[in-house]
Amino acid sequence: MESYEKKIIVSQADLDDLNHVNNVRYVQWIQDISKEHWQSTAPKEMQAGILWVVKNHNIDYLSSAVLGDVILAKTFIASTKGAISVRCVEMYNDKTNELIVRSVTEWCLLNAMTLRPIRISEKIQKVFLSD
Structure with a gap:
């Protein structure tokens, strides 16, 4: 599966009362x-007329991140069926490689005009597969 990653530097605005990253910020x-x-992987013409909405988040908070930590966030599509895509996101402390957060989210593909679920086409699925 094709993955995507980025780095996030924890700022003061990300912290809760315990000076750890707030769970809401992870979401x-x-x-x-x-x-x-x-948006960076699918062609613009493929993105037109459709949108994704969250059906379910399952998040495991495994460790804490604090001010100044660099978080390496990685995501990939685990599976698709019908209108549902299951996406995994993992966040690691970039310095120690310790897993901080792991999430599995069900996303539902909608027709942007009708807001009704539509089947995820093979063409969309192939966008996220590695060759």
Whole structure:
């Protein structure tokens, strides 16, 4: 499967009352990297007229990140069936390689006009496969 990654530097605005990255921030980062992967990989004409919505997030918080940490975020598509795509996101401490967060999210593909689910075509699936 084709993966996508990026680095995130933890800032003061990312922290909670315990001076660790707030869980809500991880959810935002999961959504951000997922969207960036789609937008940077799929051709613009493929993106037109469709959109993705979250059906279910399953997130394991395994360790903490603090101010100044560099997080390596990686995402890939694990499977697709019908209108559902299962996307994994893993976030690591870039210095220690310790896994901080692992998420599995079900995304549903919608027709942008009708907002009704549509089947994920073979053409869309192939965008995320490595050759």
